[in-house]
Amino acid sequence: MKMEFGESSAANPSQEIIWAKLVPSDSRYSEVELRLDEMVICSDVMSPSFDKQEWCKVTRNYDLCSATIQNKSSNTILVDEVAIPSEDSIVIKCGSEIIPGPKKEGYLSYRFEVMSPQESIKEQLKICLDVEHAKCSICLNIWHDVVTVAPCLHNFCNGCFSEWLRRSQDKHSNVLCPQCRAVVQFVGRNHFLHTIEETILQADPSLRRSDEEVAVLESLASIQSNLVLKTGKKLSRKRAHSSLNEESEELELPCPQCGAEYAGFLCNPNTVHLQCHACGGMMPSRNDIGVPQHCLGCDRAFCGAYWHTQRFGGSDSHPVCCHETFKPISGRTISRIPTLAHENNWHEQNITERCIRQMGKTLQDVISELLIRLNNREIDRTRMQLNHSEMITAGTYVCNECYDKLVSFLLYWFRVSMPKSFLPPDASKREDCWYGYACRTQQHNEEHARKRNHVCRPTRGSNM
Template identity: 60%
Template sequence: MEKGEASGSSSSSDDVWAKLVPLNSSYPDIELRLNEETICSDIKTPPCEKQVWCQITREKDHNSALMKNKWLPRIVYLCFLSCCCPFAMLLSRIDLTANLFVKEDDTSPIRCGSEMILGSVADGFLRYVFKVMPAKEICKKQLKITLDPEHAKCSICLNVWHDVVTAAPCLHNFWLLVFSNGCFSEWLKRSQERRASVICPQCRSVVQFVGRNHFLHSIEEDILQADSSLRRSDEELVLLDSCSTIKSPLVVSRGKNMSHKRARAQSAEGSGRDLSCPQCDREYGGFQCNERTVHLQCQACSGMMPSRSNAPVPQHCLGCDRAFCGAYWHAMGAAGSDAYPVCNQETLKPIAAHSLTRLPFLAHEKNRHEQDITEKCIRQMGRPLQDVISEWIRKMSNREVDRTRLLLNHSETITSQTYVCGECYDKLVSFLLYWFRITLPKHCLPQEAQQREDCWYGYACRTQHHNEEHARKRNHVCRPSRGARTP
C-alpha cells in the first residue's frame, strides 16, 4: 500500500494550511505548509529516489487548490462539495459524485472535501481527503488598559491585593468590594464575635457573599511585576497566608429574599430566618446554626453546610480547595431532602478510600497509546490496577516520590488519609502512574514498546495530542530532553 509525504517545508505546524487525510487511520496525514507542495511516495525507485506523485498549488481564495498529476497515467479523485456542510456532503455522495481522471501533467481544481485516489483502489492505493485548515483570525487592534495601583489596593490594609477575595454587600446591584484574603478573614472573625451580621469595612452594608477572585489575582501579579516596590515583605506574606481562611465561596448572610424552596424549610415556629441547611432547622452532632453562622456551598450538589473549623471531617478537598458536603453530612447523620440538597459521601473521602477499575482519562497526558502500554504492563504483572495504585500511594506517603509535577494544591502535605474529590484523585493517580512507568525496566514493557526512542519533549510534547503516528512511534513517558541530544 502506498504512503506519501510532502517534500520541502520545514515550517512550524502553525503554518499548515491544508492536509491530505488518509481514510485508513493507520497512516499519518500529509501536511501542506507551502503554497506549492510536491507530494512524494515512500516507495523508492532503483536510483533510491522517492517517486513524485503530484503537485498541489494553493489558490488565492485560500479555500481551494490546483492538483497536477506528476506520475501516474491517471489520478482519480471524487469531487465532493464542501465538507463543512453535512447536508451538502450527503447530497454529493448520493447525487453529485463525479469521477474525474486526471491524466499525467494535467491540472484539475480540488476543494475542501475532495477525495483523491492516487491510483486503483484494487491495487492497494490509499484514498485521501483534501482538507483545508481553518484560517487564523488576526486581531488588527489591541486594546490596552492602564490600571492605577491605587485602585488595586485592599480596602482594609490599603496595600496591593494579596490572594484576592470579593465581597458582595448587595447581590442585586452587582456592587463588589475587593480585599486581601488574610485581611478579610480576620475582619470576618471579629465581626462574627461582635455582631449578628458581618458588616462591610468600606460601605458598612451587610456582607452576604465572599469568594476568591482568580481573575483579579492575575492582575495582582501583573501589577507587582511592573512595580516590584509594591510587593509585600516575605514575613508579611507568611502572616497573611496564615490568616487566610476563605478557600471556597462563603454564604455569610442570605438576606430577606428567599426562594420558595428555602421558604418551605423555615421552622414551624415561623422565626422568619432563611434556613440554609439541615443544621439551621435542628441540632446534629451537638451543633446547630445561629444567625452568625457562615455557610459553604457544595460544589457537587449546590447545597449548603455550616463552615466549621472544628468539623469532625474535612469540608474542603485539599487538592482543589473546593467545598463538598457529602462527608460532613454523613458524619453528622443528616439526610437530604427537597429543601436541603445533600450529596453522596463519595464526593469527598480519604485518598486510601478511593478506588478505580480503569486508568483515568488524564493518565499520560491523555495519550491513549501510553495508556494501553501501562495497562498491558499491569496485566503482565498479574496485579489489579488498584493494587498498583495503592502501592504508589504508600510510596508517596513515605516521601519516596518527587512531587514537583503533582498538579494539586498543598501537594507537599498530601498523604493517603488526605480528603480529596474524585477529580483530584484522578489527577493524583495519573501522576503516580507516570512514576510507575518511568521506574519500570525496559524489558518489562510490551515487545512493541521496547524499541521506541524517547521523544525530545517527553511528557510535555504537544504533538502527541494531534499526531497519532508520532504518539505511537515515540515514548512520551520520559522527561523532556530537548537541547540535550541531537537528531
C-alpha cells in the first residue's frame, strides 16, 4: 500500500478552529488540519477499489499540547520509529513523525504540529478590503511604498507625496494634505499598510504598475523614516546666545540648530526634521553632508552620528543618542552571540560558541573574517533580514538592532559552510530537521530543538 495524501473525516470542519496539523514531508500534498478534539483521518490508497480507508484517529489530550493517536488501519504504522499495531495507541507531541505504514520506504510521512493559540486565531482571521480604499489620491493607483501623513492620517505613494512635498515647500509656508487640505505636521512610511498593499497586488496582479512606472516612483521617493514638517508644540526656552537677563520667549525649536548655529549650520523656517527612533529627539534632514542619518538596515532615523559631527552633546530640552547606537559595522565589537541568532535556538547558539572556541578564535575574529567575505560578495545575501541587503558593506552605518541581525546572518553562514566533522561530537550525530532554519517547532519544543540540527536549509518537499 502506498500513501498518497491525508484527509479528515470530520463534518463541517470550517466551523472549528485548527488546533494542530499533520504536515506531509512532500509539499505537493495537502496538510491535514485537525479542527475537532477527536478526528478520524482517512487516506486515498493505491488499491483496485480506490476507496478511502481509515488509518488513524487523533484525540487531543487535556494538556492541549499533545495528542493520542490510534492506529485504525489493518497494517502496522510507525510513530517516531516505534511500530504501532492495529487498534493500539501512543501519545504524540509536537514534532512527532508519523508514517502510515510498517516501513519508511514507499509511504508519505507526516509531522505532527500543535498550533499556538495565536496561530489558530490567525488561521480563521480574514479581512475584506475595498481596493478603492487602498489607492493614492494623487496618482489614483494602489499605493506603492505607502506613507501616512498626520494628523489627518491619509495615505499616499512615497514617490507621489515626496514630489508634492518638494513643490509645496518651494511655493508655500505650510504643506497641505493633497486629499483634505489639512496642514501636514508629520509624514512617515507605514509598514503595516505596505503589507496590505502587497497582499492586494498578489490577489489581483492586474492592479500592478509597469516596471517603468515603479522606477519613476522610486526615483522620486525621498521619505525614508519619520519627517516632522511642523510641530504643534511650543517650547519655552532661551536662545543659546541670548544674555542671561533677556526674557525667555515662546519659540518653536524642534532641534538645537533651529535656535543656534552649530558647525556652520542653522535651520531655516522650512527645514524638514527627522525624529530619532532611539531617543525621540529631532535633527534637521540633510543630504548636504556625508554623515548618514538613516540606518541602511531598517531605514529608521538615528541622531547619534549626526550630532557627534556637529559637536553637540545634548541638553535637557534636546536629548541626543549615544554615538554607539549608530555607527559603521566595521567600528563595532561583539563578545557574545545575539539571542536572536539561529532563530532564538539556544542549543544551536551553544554549538556555534563551542565551535568558535575549539578553533581558538573569538567571536569578533569570526565576524571580522566573515565581513571580508561579505565585502568580496562571497556570501549569498538571500536570507539577510535587512533592507537594502545588496548595499551592505563593512563601512555601512547600522543601528544596534540591525547589527545583531547581521551578526546572526553571518553566524548562519559560518555554520552551514563548516564541515560536519568540525562540529562537536554530540552535534555532528544529529539529523537535519526537514524544515531547517524555518522550523517553528524548535521555538516551543525543547526536545526537538536539541535533537535535530536546524542550522540548515529546509528539505521538505525535495527529492532526496
